[in-house]
Amino acid sequence: GAVVSQHPSRVICKSGTSVKIECRSLDFQATTMFWYRQFPKQSLMLMATSNEGSKATYEQGVEKDKFLINHASLTLSTLTVTSAHPEDSSFYICSARESGGVFYEQYFGPGTRLTVT
């Protein structure tokens, strides 16, 4: 089955620093990847849609300058949280849709837990 990995799985950083999270599709090519954020005991909120070779589309209320997304290849999208603050602490989950695959299938990564101190 299609596998999506994320790295790192956990990261602790100091306030003001930047953190990069990688999302990789391991056995398929993904034209489109999605980034979600989940606060404790809450639902998932879509942050942005990442398309290979083009700019990401951000959801309303998500700061594009703070959450930088780069989808440089068909198997890798990165989310960089710039100048992180404690309120950015959250569980970040990516998902990927296989290029040319079944249109409704999304495969989710294992998530990255970010803690900003």
Added chain:
Amino acid sequence: ELKVEQNPLFLSMQEGKNYTIYCNYSTTSDRLYWYRQDPGKSLESLFVLLSNGAVKQEGRLMASLDTKARLSTLHITAAVHDLSATYFCAVDISFGNEKLTFGTGTRLTIIP
């Protein structure tokens, strides 16, 4: 704006009992998803419902979709402890873009 609501938000039930989780959404959609999330983990796909009247079953879980009522149900039969988790429904209304809007989640606890 699409809203996806689940009912109940919290559910504590005894093993062996049956129960139903409801998912209501506010805008027309023909695609609805059910996911399971264990504490500290990501999402596990359970069901994809693609048309009105669709019904899918896997083990003790059965999901159905009524697009006219904008309602999906996840029915649990003879619950066992292993089913304790948070269950999310998600709706996709942007055909060709597959942007999912998630429901509020139902935290299910099965008591032995």
